[in-house]
Amino acid sequence: MVLGLLFACIKPTPTATAEAVPVAVATLMLPVSGEASAAPPDFEMGLAPVLNAHGTIPTFSTSAVEAGRLAARGDTAQRMAVLREVYPGAILLVETEPSYYSEMNGQYRWTVGVTLTITEGNAPPVAAEFDVPVFLAYHHEREAEAVAAATPVVSRRVGQLLDTWIAGRE
Amino acid sequence: MILLASAALAADVGGYLRVMTRPDFEGGDGRLGYWNLYGRLLNEGPYAALELRQSVLDPVPGSTQPWTDLHAKIEGGTVQNADSGGGSLAYLRLSQLYVQAGNVGLRDTTWRLGTLESNFGDLGLYDMRPAQVLFDTVGAQARYQTRALELTAGAGDAGFNLKGSEYNTVLSAGATARVNIAGKLELGVGGQGYYEPEVVGNRYAPHDTPGVSYEDYLRGEVVQAYLDENPGQLADFPSPAATDASSWKMVGYLGFGKLGPLRWNSLYASYAQLHPDNFTSETVDGETVDIYITSLTDERTALLVGDEMQWQLVPGRYDVVLAGLYGVHQDGDNDLAPSDHDRTYMSAVLRNQVYLSPVVHLLVEGSVAQEVSHNGNAYRNHVDSLFENTGGKADSEGLEYGDSDTRFTWQAKGGVVLNPLGPGIYTRPSLRLLYGLQYSTQNNAFGNSFVESLDEYNDFGNVERHYHSVLALETEAWF
Numbered sequence: 001m002v003l004g005l006l007f008a009c010i011k012p013t014p015t016a017t018a019e020a021v022p023v024a025v026a027t028l029m030l031p032v033s034g035e036a037s038a039a040p041p042d043f044e045m046g047l048a049p050v051l052n053a054h055g056t057i058p059t060f061s062t063s064a065v066e067a068g069r070l071a072a073r074g075d076t077a078q079r080m081a082v083l084r085e086v087y088p089g090a091i092l093l094v095e096t097e098p099s100y101y102s103e104m105n106g107q108y109r110w111t112v113g114v115t116l117t118i119t120e121g122n123a124p125p126v127a128a129e130f131d132v133p134v135f136l137a138y139h140h141e142r143e144a145e146a147v148a149a150a151t152p153v154v155s156r157r158v159g160q161l162l163d164t165w166i167a168g169r170e
Numbered sequence: 171m172i173l174l175a176s177a178a179l180a181a182d183v184g185g186y187l188r189v190m191t192r193p194d195f196e197g198g199d200g201r202l203g204y205w206n207l208y209g210r211l212l213n214e215g216p217y218a219a220l221e222l223r224q225s226v227l228d229p230v231p232g233s234t235q236p237w238t239d240l241h242a243k244i245e246g247g248t249v250q251n252a253d254s255g256g257g258s259l260a261y262l263r264l265s266q267l268y269v270q271a272g273n274v275g276l277r278d279t280t281w282r283l284g285t286l287e288s289n290f291g292d293l294g295l296y297d298m299r300p301a302q303v304l305f306d307t308v309g310a311q312a313r314y315q316t317r318a319l320e321l322t323a324g325a326g327d328a329g330f331n332l333k334g335s336e337y338n339t340v341l342s343a344g345a346t347a348r349v350n351i352a353g354k355l356e357l358g359v360g361g362q363g364y365y366e367p368e369v370v371g372n373r374y375a376p377h378d379t380p381g382v383s384y385e386d387y388l389r390g391e392v393v394q395a396y397l398d399e400n401p402g403q404l405a406d407f408p409s410p411a412a413t414d415a416s417s418w419k420m421v422g423y424l425g426f427g428k429l430g431p432l433r434w435n436s437l438y439a440s441y442a443q444l445h446p447d448n449f450t451s452e453t454v455d456g457e458t459v460d461i462y463i464t465s466l467t468d469e470r471t472a473l474l475v476g477d478e479m480q481w482q483l484v485p486g487r488y489d490v491v492l493a494g495l496y497g498v499h500q501d502g503d504n505d506l507a508p509s510d511h512d513r514t515y516m517s518a519v520l521r522n523q524v525y526l527s528p529v530v531h532l533l534v535e536g537s538v539a540q541e542v543s544h545n546g547n548a549y550r551n552h553v554d555s556l557f558e559n560t561g562g563k564a565d566s567e568g569l570e571y572g573d574s575d576t577r578f579t580w581q582a583k584g585g586v587v588l589n590p591l592g593p594g595i596y597t598r599p600s601l602r603l604l605y606g607l608q609y610s611t612q613n614n615a616f617g618n619s620f621v622e623s624l625d626e627y628n629d630f631g632n633v634e635r636h637y638h639s640v641l642a643l644e645t646e647a648w649f
Binding site: 140 | 317
């Protein structure tokens with residue numbers, strides 16, 4: 001009985017769009033030192049299920065060139081303006097800023113600052129900003145691994161953001 | 171505490187905790203065995219660490235602008251109702267306090283002032299860092315770091331760490347270098363040296379009392395031996411002669427991985443000449459005399475080699491971590507009595523974790539270990555070994571202890587783990603329900619409060635016990 005409860009999936013039903021909505025997903029990793037890039041593939045793959053569950057059709061398309069263009073812009077609003085020039089529909093921008101914190105009792109603690117912004121057309125954007133502490137086992141694991149390790153928390157927050165966005169959209 | 175709470179409100183807070191209850195029906199203190207050689211799981215007590223980081227100048231992504239922050243870490247091994255320390259703040263310490271600054275003068279370089287540390291990584295199953303330098307030093311450190319190369323150099327004073335309240339300056343300097351090749355191979359080397367200068371007139375500086383026999387020192391009979399030869403002349407007991415002292419440590423590291431199911435293998439080694447002790451005290455006829463022992467304790471070395479490999483055998487379903495540890499401690503001054511400075515130990519630990527679901531896991535761990543004393547018997551194998559020492563026989567002048575020079579131990583542990591953040595042997599937080607069983611050749615080889623006596627008036631009696639088990643409900647988290 002207890003094990004049965006443990007194995008049971010206790011998940012809220014996500015709010016889904018009435019019809020499938022294509023969403024352009026731009027991910028950006030802004031390390032303290034080094035070049036900006038798209039978030040690592042593991043991170044993007046980790047976001048796909050929650051986007052699908054909300055009835056959206058995600059397209060991940062941040063190229064190295066596009067990441068550089070976005071990083072050159074100073075804030076989220078300017079980056080969104082750049083994306084709107086390319087994508088007329090719904091856009092989800094996921095900005096991540098991994099920074100090393102310190103070694104913590106055998107694990108390397110990183111803090112991943114995350115800004116989520118979703119918008120469509122001229123509607124006001126829905127956004128969330130938060131930090132995710134992550135712990136990596138090895139010294140050679142750095143920014144990309146830190147962002148990938150933040151996937152479970154970011155994915156959950158993307159789901160909450162989509163709930164809010166869909167509620168306001170319909 | 172109010173200051174701490176105020177600081178915490180303003181700062182970025184991280185930390186670590188583990189807390190557990192382990193009912194022990196065999197009279198132990200809740201730990202399966204004596205120490206981490208058998209794996210940290212079920213052999214460690216509660217622990218808490220809180221680290222505050224106050225950013226003064228935030229780093230700007232993609233920029234070379236200077237940044238600076240402050241770190242303070244408070245940690246200790248007690249939690250109220252979980253151990254005999256009662257959660258007392260007296261057992262917590264401010265273990266780290268430092269200021270860092272980056273991009274000041276040199277690009278990719280971080281300057282650090284305060285408590286220092288540089289290490290090549292952690293043996294997670296043992297909770298040990300064999301290849302570590304500068305952790306005992308307060309001073310200044312510079313670290314140059316790129317993706318492929320890390321160079322660290324630091325210097326300062328290790329006197330308070332090595333000598334505590336009997337402080338004398340111990341100059342300390344160390345450096346490490348680590349190279350990463352294509353993300354699949356890492357090599358590291360490093361070392362640290364200590365020098366404690368001669369200071370005439372400072373009783374806490376290194377000295378040697380002349381004419382001390384090592385056996386008299388071991389038995390605590392230096393003063394008595396002197397009085398036997400010089401009756402009534404305690405006032406003329408030889409004065410100590412000032413000297414200097416030095417010690418050193420070398421560390422190495424080889425890491426490789428991302429080879430099929432092998433996620434990473436870390437091999438660490440260290441070889442150290444330990445810093446000598448200063449003095450011991452003997453009391454004869456109400457008079458306490460300090461015996462200075464620098465030259466009697468300056469030939470202690472410690473070799474430690476540890477390896478840990480992490481395998482993802484069935485991704486998302488089954489992970490394994492295999493670790494081994496080998497240590498040799500030698501004391502060139504002591505060929506008479508067993509001690510922690512004269513022993514060889516080795517062990518292997520294997521942890522299996524099966525992911526029944528992303529959150530619910532099964533954990534099974536086993537370990538085997540052997541510890542051998544270089545200078546004769548050091549372990550009591552039987553309840554009636556109390557009087558046995560030299561040659562396994564009772565000898566009132568004997569320097570050995572018990573009836574065996576070898577302790578063999580195995581442990582088996584298993585149970586259910588709940589990991590809310592998903593699969594991963596080192597993913598935390600973890601909530602665990604575990605059972606552990608230990609066998610040791612030593613009698614009652616776990617922390618306990620037994621009355622060990624063969625006295626006929628021992629009201630509690632003695633028990634022969636080589637198996638020990640605990641049931642554990644525990645949690646561990648980094649945050």
